[in-house]
Amino acid sequence: MTQRTTTQQPTHSTEISVSVEQDNTSIFTERRRTFSRAPESELDYQENNDLSETLSLDYPDGGVRAYLVVFGSFLGLTVDFGIVNSIGAIQAYLNLHQFKNVSTSVTSLIFSLFTFFTYASIILSGSMFDELGARIPMAIGIVLFFIGFFACGSCNSVGSFIVTFSIIGGTSIGMLAGPLTGVISHWFMKNRAKAFGLCTLGSSVGGIMFPLLLDRLYKKLGFENAMRIIASLSTVLLIVATTLITERESIKNSNSSNVVEDYDNDASEVISIAGKLRTFGKRASCLAKKSTEFKAMRDPKYFFCVIGASFGELGLTCCLTYFASYVTFIGYSETKANTVITILNTIGIAGRYIPNIFADKIGSYNVMIIMALLVGLSTLLIWLAWSSTSYSMASIYTFAVLYGFFSSSVFSLAPSCVGSISPTKDFGKRYGTMFLFASVVLLVGMTIGGIIIGDESIESYRHFSLYCGLISLVSFVMFVCSRYCQAGFKMLKKV
Template sequence: MTEPLPIVPPPEYTDTTVEVEEKDKIEHATSDIWSAEYPDGGTRAWLVVFGAFCANFSTFGYVNAWGVFQAYYTETLLKDSSPSNIAWIGSIQYSLIFIPGLVTGHYFDRGIFKVPFLVASVVLVVATFLCAECTKYWHFLLCQGFATGISAGILFSPVGAVMGHWFHKRRGLAMGLVATGSSIGGTVFPIIARNLIPRVGFPWTLRIMAFILLCSLTSANLTVKRRLPPKHVPGGLLNPAAFKNPAYTVYCISGIVSFFGLYTVLTYLDVSATTVGVSPDFSFYLISMANGASLLGRLMAGFAADRFGAANIVTPMCGVAAVMTYVWPLARSEGSFVAIAIIYGFSSGAYVSSFTLPIYHLGEISDVGRRIGMSLTLTAIGALAGPPISGAISTSPGGFRAVGYYAGSMILASIILMLVARHLALGKFWGKF
């Protein structure tokens, strides 16, 4: 007679067991979402592109108009200050667009996005209203330099990361369309300034700009949305492990070096034209021409980056920008300044719109906000120091010709570093990157 089988008691489920199983299910579902196909289009995705376009219009577009303010302040409101000192206001704007990326990128990866985006929108509009009341150098430094720069930076950095949630195969196109917001803003705001300041005065011109920013930022807050859920990424604000990738490290350094020279022409194009006899009524429009041409450059780079690789597009475009920077101080007529503004605007716009794209391929997409943020924060070093250095050089015996040599050489050095980064990433001298 066989012995009866032993009775095995059922497993005891504790609260801890249930929590672990539920956590596993959530993590599995989250993993499925992250590995799912990207929409790469559709109404919701294109609404996000529109909102990101509005954000870029309000941030980089507004800041790209600084050359007009540089000329106006030098000639009127701050004529007792040196061009180099005035340039610090603009360079602080440029750098602070990049610096907050370290914080906003990290918190974006953790799912904290909407509240900082809304608060920064309010601060940017209020700072522009306050700028209308400024009369002294330190007033402009606080309102147009620090307040505008920080708020614009909080808005700008997450926008690139959001595109990584909605687009993959068409990411370059989406980023190119978003980047045209900077071009249109940089074209529209100088024209507004040039036509309204003589008619309604400087204070009301800034108030009108503030109302425009209010409308565009409202659109951005209503439409920009992340698609993927937060994903736990080890570490805090910094991810030092990312720098163990030599390609990422070298590429970050190339961004720093490029911005030591890249915004020099946009900052001093208007001023340099008037010093050789070009009418101020005409020179005012050179910044708008450059930013208008950059729209085409950004679109071209967006289309071409998906096919050939972003680095393979921005590298030759930086070469063109470097040549134009060398040639710019030799211009003496309206026609020559127009040619430089258009060619430089096209080439520099192609770089600015696409220089973060290679970073998507240098790590996991779940950490893309932090990697872009670290890169942008480092880039701020060049954006902060570049224009004032150029302003100081312009007062030397070499004048703007020496400035051209300095800024053009910085851009050429960045090209070499980008080529090195591509080789490190691909393991060969040519390939899609």
Template structure:
């Protein structure tokens, strides 16, 4: 109290001196206090969650249709090409969505989520409109794979990351609800495509989907925001390479690579492989919305459990579940009922893995300012896996006389390898005890 009174007395004395004397002392520049971070549960946080949901709906949700386009092109537009050759169209689109993420992460860190999402939406819609006019292999590759793929990447990374910047305690749940948008999109788009293709043809089906994406993209741009400071800086390639020099992130990258090898093969070949087992084309195409509907549960329920029982623990459990059913359910299950059950179970497991992986990346990041480009680096690694897995699986199926059983074995083995690296990462980050101490798990 004495100190405060002394300070007040000094201020009054300085004021009198300033009034009585001609030269005045320069005013002290007031230090601006940093803006308090938005708390969990604020309207801005929930609007960001809504924007992220729709951003995933139109990006990853659209790419959840890749199995439908694989089957459609094999039967109609590109029937003279092999399954492995056609898979380059869908795998390149998936690859670019993930591999281009460092660029969208850089834009996100410097300018916030709206700039990359705005550019990405325009590219995605333009690419799909051009795909609706395509008839040759290179045209589909340029429009659907490259232009639309880059567009989805600019939407995907900021949409995943932005909502989680508003949450800490419920980060896994927030991430799951955001990524669940891709599950809903993965139900809506296949049903639309299956319903519209025989009625209005391929061209207008693609345009109708593009118009829906355009409307939801506008909502995403209006709602999305991020709760993190931004500082404009030049792209530093050495800074981008920094996570590749850190042992924990290197282990995480290897985990992500084999995880996407395990997931992308069934995503790409589920419908085609079901047709080879005698399922009708219409029923085989309906496997995609069944799988994506189940993945909605996989991207929400495990994320709730992860905030309670540990993010590494739950991720390991669902990854083990996914790898097991690729062997124990797919290989012996030849009937339609068994294939439908596999689609639902695989959708749940793969959805949980995809929803929890970004949370692990954010937990390992040293500061919020590095969320964007570190998430982009992890997704770029996953993109390489997404590019290479379908052609490898297609070549395996060709060597197996059209059977996809060995391709699914390849996916399951990749899942087990991914699980090994995740166990090692968990041990290094939080220790080897069964109970996960979330205070050691990191996160900002």
């Protein structure tokens, strides 16, 4: 039985068509006309978004196909953000070998530019996913990943590392992140935070696997062959992930139709090669315009969320990049340093999943605020106040356990926080816009962190731990502000 109803929204001249098919699955589709007038205020703009979200697709929120997508995203993020979580193992090795006579303030450019290109390229990746689906950005990301990480094994200068590792490798990470995270929003609504938590477990698994693997490969085969093996193994996992993640066609077609409206899709142009090139050029130009949604920054709750997520990522990335070097500086071996990174990421598995279960029940922002506060306090009280004065392994392990849990939850809750205040069809753009801002914050913040460490001394590492702790507290304050914009002082409200 198929029932078809049409409702008219007089204020916005919006026609909604709903079809329900009884085959054990209800499929809701939406067709929207262009607004007869532009929203006159931010309130109108938000009401339009709320209308779109309320009348949008009914999400599976489970089932074999949906969880295969989650598994594919998990495999991809095992490589993608697993490498990001293992960056400390790479930095510590370079600091003791290739660049042992080079100041950290100089080598920090490698890692600050890596994070910049990672986060900046998420903008294009998110938009490409919104408009073209998952396969194209995944294919581009896989090719760049293999080239960048395979080639960086042969590098010995800061400049060559910047080209291969920072620019090519960083861009590949960002290109993969958009579809790997955005596809979850196509399949989950009520259980979205839990689904994000499950797929981002991959970054913790990668953060466990890669430091241990690198430590063994460094000793047996050297840096060059180690990076080549990592590049090859990762490429295989990414190809498998690509076969599993698929967007929902109804959402993809809606997004694609928005692009087509922006230029004349003339059939005669498509036939000829010149026509194909012109069509591609128009589509690329349109795609570039749709890569960001800066007007969303006028929404205070999104604005504060972006700042909070950016500073949260900065604090996490600074710690993951330089904590292993801190461990070796105070007298412990490379193996111990890599073990600490492994412990931090192992505990991160629980940190990425458990808080997300509570987030689905009490709200993503409520959980995020608590976790962001605990990240800042653990940095200041354990790393700064205890470890940098006692130099004990007990303090290092304690910090790795607590910080690993709290910081991983902040990382995994960020997509859910953005998704909860964004129309599903625009998630990629808003996620990309957030990371455009984050890329600038990370470029500046990581460079400042490297300058603070400088030629390395215990005093400089104390200043650096203070820097990381304060950054995390700024993130906490920003998420509090975003929550206030949504619920005011209603402390018990699910947000």
